Amino acid sequence: MTTVSWRQRLADNGQATGVCVILLALVCLGLIRYDNFGSAYNLSSFLNYNAMFVLISLGMCLVIITGGIDLSVGTVAALSSVTAAYVSPYGLVPALLAGLATGLAAGLVNAVMITRLHIPPFIATLASLLAAKGTALIISGNQTVPVDWASGFTRLGMESIGGLLPWSFAITLVVGAGLWWLLEQRPIGRTMLAVGDNEEAAHLMGLPARKAKTLAYLISGGCAGLAGVFLASGFGAGQPLEGLGWELTAIAAVVVGGTLLTGGKGSLVATLIGALMLGLIFNLLNFENGLGTFNLSAYWQMVIRGAFLFVVIAIQVQITRTRNTG
C-alpha cells in the first residue's frame, strides 16, 4: 500500500472530481433558483428516497469492478421488501434481518451460478431477475403487503436524525464506508480489483478469485436486500411490482461515476455521487415544474435522464480519445 499524494489522486480520479463539481453546481443552481430546495424537508426526503438507489449502486459497483454485472438487484429488492413486510410484526430488527437475508440468499444463488456453474453473469442474474420477480409475486399473492405500523418498522424508512439525516441514508453511508474499507484496505478488495482486471492472471497468482467474486455478488445481493427493507419501511408496504429497471439506474450511476464496465477499476465514492446526481435531476425537475414557467410531464424526466447519460458517455469517449492520442 503505497502512499499517494492528494494531488496525484485528484489527477487519477478526473471523472470523480468532475462528477463532484457537477453535483455541486446542480445543488447551487437549485439553491439559487428554488425557494424550498435547501429546506430540511427537501433534503431529508431526497436522501431518504435515494438511499435505496445509492445502496444498489454501491453493490453494483463492486460487482462491476470484478468484471461482472448484477441485473437482479431491482427485483431482489422488491422480493426483500415483501419478506421484510411479512416479518415486520415481529419488530424492526427481525424485519431488517429478514430483508437482508433474502438479498444475501439471492446473492448466493447468483454467486453459485456464476462461480460454480460458469454461467455468464449477464445470463445468471437475468434469470434471477425473473425468478425473484416471480417469487415476490407468488408469496405476496400479486398484491402489496402492508407492514405492521405498530411494531416501529416504519421508523427506519420514515424518520431521520435531527430532522435532517434519514436513518436509511445514515445506514447507507455506514455500509458505503464499510465497503470502501473492504475494497481499498483489505486484501480481498484488492483481489476483487485484480479479478476484474484479469481473472486468469489473478487466479494463476494464487489469489482467491472465486472467493472475491462470490463476495461481490453476496454484497450486491445484501445491498439490494437492505434497499428492499427501506422500500417497505419508507412506503409502508412490501412492493412486489417495484424494482423493474432499478438495475439499469444503478448501472447508469456506476457509469456516471466513471467506473468502466470492463472491470478492474472503479470508485465507490464516485458511484455514490453519481447515484445522488441522477436523483438530483429528478428533484430539480420537480422544483422547476413547481415554478410553473413551463411544465414538463413526468415522461420528460426519463428522456432527460437518458440524455444526461448520453452526455456522460460522450465526455468519457472524449477523455479516452484525448488520452490515447496525447
Next chain:
Amino acid sequence: MTSLHSSRQATPRSASPRWRQAMPVNPRSLALLVALLALILFNVAITPNFLEWQTLSVNVSQVSTIAIVAIGMTLVIATGGIDLSVGAVMALAGALAPLIFLSEFGQQAPLAMTLVAIVVALAVAVACGLFNGVLVSRFGVQPIIATLVLFISGRGLAQVLTNGNLQTFDNPAFEFLGAGRLLGLPFQGWLVVVIALVVAWVIARTRYGRYLLATGGNPQAARMAGVPVTRVKLAAYTSCALLAGLAGLITVAINSASDAAKNGNLMELDAIAAAVVGGALLKGGKAPIAGVILGAAIIQLVRYTLLANGVADEVALVVKAAIIVLAVYLQTPRGAH
C-alpha cells in the same frame, strides 16, 4: 479463418458448416426440436382443447413479436453485443404510427397515410438503431451502456409524444399487421417465417453473414483480415432496431390500441432469453436463427402450458428463469477453472 472462405466450394452432399449453424440440422437445434415436440405431446395429453386451430393461432400470434425481436437480437449478440433498447424502440414505433394516421392529415387519405405512418415509424426505429450502432462501433462504447441511453429515454419519448395516453383506433388496413390472416394463420406468423428465412440465408450465404460471424468470433482478427467491423456492427444494430420497430407495430395492431407504457415492456429480456436458449453465445460468433425461433417457441409454449393448466403467470416467470439457466449450463464447456 479458412472456413470462412472455403464454404462456396463445399460439396452438395455435406452442407457447409454455416448452413448447419443457421438451419435445424445441428445437434443443438435437434435437441431443441425434441424439447418442443415433448412439450407439444405433453400438452396433447394434458391440456384441454390443445389440438384446436384456435390454440395454434393464439400461440403463433403471441410468439411472433418475441421471435421477430429475438432474430434482431441474435444479430447483435452475434457481434458480441447486446441491445437493451428493443422494448423502448417498440414503444416508440408503436406510438408514432397511430399518431400519424390518427392525425387530421391522416384522416384525409387513410390508406396512403397508414402506409406513410408505417414507413415513418420504421424509419425512426432505424434511426434508433443507427444511434446505438454508431455509439458502439464508431466510439467504442460498451453495448450495455450505449443501448441503455435509449432504453431509458426511448419509452419516455414515446410517452411524451402521446402524453401518456392510450391511443385507440379503428384502421383495418393497419390492423392487418396483427389481426390479419393468411391460409388461416396469423399474418405475423408468416412474417416471422419470411424474416427468419431471409436472415438465415444472409448469415449462411452472403459475405455480410461471414463478416458478422467473424466479427463476433474475434473482432481483432476480423479487422486485420479486412472485415469492415464498424459497418458490420452498425448494420446489426440497425437491423435489430428495425425488427423491434416492426414488432412494436404488430403489437399495436394486435390490440387496436397503442399504450406507450406497456408496448414492448421487458421485451429485451424475452428476446435475450430466446436467443440464448436457441444457442446464441453472448461472446458472439454464432447466429443460430432456427434455434432462436425454436427457443422463442419453447418459451412461449411453456408459458402457455402453465397458464392453460391453471398455473399462475408468476410461476411461469420462475420456470422461464430455470429454462434459461439450464440452457446456458448445458452449452457451457466443462472444465473451465
